[in-house]
Amino acid sequence: MSTVTPDVGHPGAGGHDHDSHGHHGHGHAEPSPLSLLWQLPTFSCDHKVIGLQFLITTLMMLMVGGALALGVRWQLAFPWERMPILGDTVFKADGGQIAPETYTMLVTMHASVMIFLVIIPILAGAFGNFLIPLQIGADDMAFPTLNMLSYWFMWPAIACFGASFFFGGGPAGGWTSYPLLSALQQAAPGSGMAQTLWLVGLTLIGVSSMMGSVNYMTTIINMRAPGMTLFRMPLTIWSMFITAILQAFALPVLTAAGFMLVADRTLGTCFFIPSGIVVNNAAPTVGGGQPLLWQHLFWFYSHPAVYIMLLPAMGMVSDMLACMSRKPIFGYKPMVYSMAAIAGLGFIVWGHHMFTSGMNPALGMTFMVSTILIALPSAVKTFNWLGTMWGGRLQFNAVMLNCIAFVSMFIIGGLSGIFMAAVPVDIYIHDTYFIVAHFHYVIFGATLFGCFGAIQFWFPKMFGRMMNDTLGQIHFAITFIAFNCTFFPMHLLGVAGFPRRYADPYHFPYLEHLLPLNQFMTIAAIIMGFAQFLLLANFFGSMFFGKRCGRNPWNANGLEWTTPSPPGHGNFDIPPVCYHGPYEYSSPLSHDNDFLPQTEYVPLAQRQAIAQAGH
C-alpha cells in the first residue's frame, strides 16, 4: 500500500471535528475541496476523478433524458397541441406539433438515454469507480488506464446518439429495437442512418461497460486491504462485484447481436430477416432469418441489465440505511446471498419479456416459474432493510429519506412485477402502461432515489463539503410526491388497457375518458422535472458554498471515511487495516461512540470482557 502524501492545498479549517479517534496523522494538510473538480477535463487515471466525470456526465444526461420524457408527456396530455418552447424552434416544420414519428423517437431516445447514459453509468461508472478502491482500501483501480478509457468511450457513444437525431428525425424503433422495424431501412423514417448510429452508440457503451466490469472484478478480488475479507466488504462492494460479473457475461451477447443487426442493415445478411417481407413497397427480402432471435439475444443481455440497473443501488442503500439507522445491517449474509441469487436467476428469466412473442409456450412456463422465484430474494432484501431500520435511531436527513423512498418504491415495483410474471395476466397487461409503471417504480423509484441519496451521502468525500440538507429534503419531498402522482396512475391506465408508445391513444373510444388523468400526470411530471434543478443547484452550489467537513461527517464505519476529504492521489494517507465488518454501529465494543470504524482495533481482552458482560 503506497503512502502518497495527499495533495497539499489549503489547510482544512475545522476539518477534524468528527475525527475523535485520532488514529490518523494529524500532521497532514487537508487537500483543497475542489482538487478533484479541476481534474475533470483531463484524461486522468485517478478512479475518483473518473467517478466524478461519470457522475457529472450522467447528471447532465439525466436532464436530457428528462426533457425527452417531458416531450412524451406533453403529447399524452395535450395531443397535437402546439408544444411550448420547442414547438417554435425544433418542431417548427410540423407547425409546433409533435409528429407521430417524432413521438416514437422521443419514446425511444428517452429510454435509451436514461438506461444507457444515465442509470447504468451512474451506478457502475460513477459510484463504482469512486467507491470501490476507497471502500476496499486500495490506492486505485487495478487497471487505471483501462478505467480512464471506459469513461472516454462514453463520448463517442453520446456523439452517436446525438448525431442520430439528425437523420430521419432520429431512431424510432423503441429502445428494444425489435427487427424488422430496426432491420429494414425503409420500415420507418428513423430506421435509416439513425438506427445504425444508435446501434453503434450502443456497442460503444457496451465497450465502456466491459472495460469497467473487468476492472471492478480484478480490483475487488486482488486489491483489498489487509483484513478486508470477502464477508467484511460493504454491501456496496458486493453489489458492484456481482454487477460486474453480470455485465461481463451478458454484454458479449448484446454486442454480438448488435453487430448482427448492423450486418443485416448494411451488408445484406439476414440473421433476423425472414424471406418475402415487403416494407413500404421496397423489394421483397431474401430472408432466412428469424426476428425472434433478436428478442432472445437482446433480452439475454437486457434482463440482467435490469439488475445491473438495480443491484448497485441496493448495495449503496444498504450502506446508507445502516449508517442512518445507527444499527448494523440486518442479515448481512442473507443480503449477499440474495444479491447473488438475483444475479443467478437474472440469467434465466429473459423470456418473460416475450410471453406474447409467439415463442414456444413451454418456455413460457419455465420462464414464469423462474421469474416468480426472483421475487423471493427481492422480498428477503426488503424484509432485511425493514429489519435494519427496526429499533434504530433513525436520522431523518435527505440521505435517509431517499433510502426510505427506495425501500417503499421498491416494494411497489416488486409487487407489480408479480402480475407480469404470471403469464396469463401478462397476456393482458403486456405492452400496456402497467409495464411502464412497473419499470419506472423500479428504475426511478428505487434506483434513482437511491442515487439521490448516494450523491448526498458521498458528496462530502468528493468535495470536503456537505450538501445543503434542507434543500435536499425539499428536493426529496417534491420529487417523491410528483413521482408518485406521475407514475402511480399508470398502473390503473395499464389495467384500462392503455397501450404503450401511442402518439394519440384517445381516438379509441375505450381510452377517451383517460385524458384528464393523463393531464394530471403530465403536470406532476413537469414539476418533477423542474425539481431536479434543485438537486443540480445543491450539487454544484455546495461544491463552493457547502459547509466544510472533515473525514467522517456521518460517523460511518467504512474505510473511505478514514481518508481525507477529498482523498488525494493514492487515497490513503494511513495504510488501512481492517478489523471488523462495515456495519458495527452502536456496537458495545465502541466505548462512547455509536460507531466502530473498520480500522479500529479492539483488544482481545476488551472483547472478551464485553462478551461476558453481555451474557
Place this chain on the structure above:
Amino acid sequence: MGRFWAIFFILAAVVTVGFSAIGPEFRWWFPGDGLAHSTLGKKIDDLFYLILIIVSVTYVGTHIVLGYVLWRGAGIQKSDKVWFSHGSHALEVIWTIVPSGILLFIAFYQMDVWRNYRVKAYFPKKTAAVAEVTARQFEWRIRYPAPGKILQPRPQPDDIYTVNDIRVPAGQPVSISLRSDDVQHAIFVPGLRVKQDAVPGLVIPVWFEVTDTGTYDMVCAELCGWGHYKMKAQVVASSEEEFEAWKVNAAKEQSYDGVPQTPEAVAAKADDE
C-alpha cells in the same frame, strides 16, 4: 421532524391504496363494463384479482411495518440504546420459506390457463378456424374462407376480405391465424383479454371464445412504426346465424361487378359453357 416524515411515508401509502380503490369508480379500471367477454379472459381476470389480493395484503403489511419502524425510530433519543442486532436466523428462514410457498403457488396455479391458451394440443377440440389476420403498416387485413368452405393456408379465389374488421361467431371457440406482412405487430383486444404478437415469417394460431355478442375495440400492441397508434380495428362477435349470413352477404358484395343479371345475359353465359 422525524415524526413528520414517518407520517409522510404512511400517508403516501394510504393515498396510493385509496387512489387504487376509487379507480373503478372513475373507470380507471378494466375497459367497458370492467368484465372480460371471453372464456379465457374471465380466468385471466380471476387470476388478476387473486394476485391483487395477495399483493395488496403484502403492500399494506410491509407499509404498516415501515410506518411503525419510522415512527418508533424517530422517537429514539441520542441517549437511548438502539437494538444492536446482526439479524436473526429464524426470521430469515421464515421470511424465505413463507414467500417462496406463496410465490410457487402463484406460479403453478397459473399454469393451466397458459397451457390452454397457447399449447396447441390443449386447444378446445372443436375450434373453428375463422380467418387469417395479416398485419401490415398500418392496418389489419382479414381473409375469410367462402361460405361453407374451410380456411386454406394459401389465399383462394373465392376468399372474403375485410380490413380492420374481424367478424367471429360468439359462444364457440374460434381461432385466427396471425401473420405479418412487414414488421412486427401485435393484436390486442382489451375487452376479450387477447394479445398476441404478429411476427414476420411466422403464422401463429390464436384461439378465443367470445361469450357475449358485441363490438370490441382492437389495437396494435407492438411498436410498428410512426403509425403504430392508428391501427384501429374492431372485433365483431355475433350469433352463428348472423355470422354466416354476414359471410354470404359479404361474398356476394365482394363478387358484385355491377353488370345487371338479365335473363339474356344468363342464357348467353350458359351457352358459352
